[in-house]
Amino acid sequence: MEFIRIQSIDNPLFRSMHDLMKEVFPPEEVLEYSLWKEPLEDPGIRVFVAVHEGKVVGTTEYRYYDDFQVAMTDFTIIGQAGLGIGRFLARKRWDDLQALAAASGKPMLGMFAEIYDPYRIEGHAFGGVKPMDPFVRREVLSHLGYKRLGFSYVHPSWENDGEAVAELDLCFLPTDEDQTELQAKLVVNFLKRYYAVLANKPKSWHEMIEALEQKNNLSLLPL
Template sequence: MDYRRITHIEDKWFASMHRLMQEVFPPEEVLEFELWKEPLEDPGIRVFVAIHEGEVVGATEYRYYDDLQVAMTDFTIIGKPGLGIGRFLYQKRQEDLMSLAAESGKKLVGMFAEIYDPYRAEHHEFGGIKPMDPFVRREVLSHLGYKRLDFPYVHPSWNNDGEAVTGLDLCFLPTDDNVHELPAELIVTFLKRYYSVLSNKPESWHAMIERLEAQETVRLLPL
């Protein structure tokens, strides 16, 4: 299996990846094809596909914020069962992130991720791909060490229509298992930067940020 980075929409593998995203994720979670041009060319956004026998069978997008010493997993797609795609993408992503941190002479503190809560979110089929089932994904990510940040989470729709998307938790995978809370300032700084590309944010998102700004720390709870 090959791990290949995509840096422009003309890449022959990008169309396949985008189709896979549309099959797996709800419409409000997928940027239109043309809108991917700038993100793919952004050196801070790392988009990789897993290629098996000439076919895109998985993909992941993530970012590393050198000044914050944290990363963010935008998405991970497992397109087929029985190929070990999830483990492959996880290992390759970790190797890449550790390399980026080493280059800057800093230590990776951990990685954020938005994770569906299947117990309260709308039902998502995720293209009928069983490894993408939200119950399965949540348990796998818990096994990896992700923990839920203790506050009600909403995020702006990627349609940039001002709608709030709920049914997810903001989670964090600390590099140090002994870390049980995060500075609220770190979370606020990260969220403001991550969603800076969306100009039309819902009021509930701004209210969430204001509540976080009034706190010193946020607990990490079991997922």
């Protein structure tokens, strides 16, 4: 299996990747095809596909903020069971992030991810791919060490229509697995940076940020 970076919408592998995203994710979680041009060309956004026998069978997007010393996993898609795609992507991503952190001269504190709450997203089949089932994914990510941040989370729809998406939890994978809290200021700064690209944010998102700004630390809870 190959781990190949995509840096242009003209790369034929990108069409396959985008089709896989539309097959697996709800519409509000998928950025429109042409709007990918700038993100793919951004050196800070790392988009990779897993290619098996010439076919895109998985993909992941992530980024590293060296000033915050944290990473963010935007998404991971496993397109087929029985190939070890999830482990392959997780290992390759972690190796790449460790190299980016080393190059920055500062250690990585951990990695954020938005993780579906299976009890709030029951109506979506995720393309019928069983490894993408929210119950399965949540348990796998718990095994990897992700923890849920202790607050009610919403995020702006990637359709940039001002709607709130509330079926996910914001989670964090600390490099120190005994860590039980995370600075609220770090979470606020990260979310403001991450969603700066979306102009139309719902009122509930702004209210969430304002509430977080009043806190010192946030609990890291079991998934």
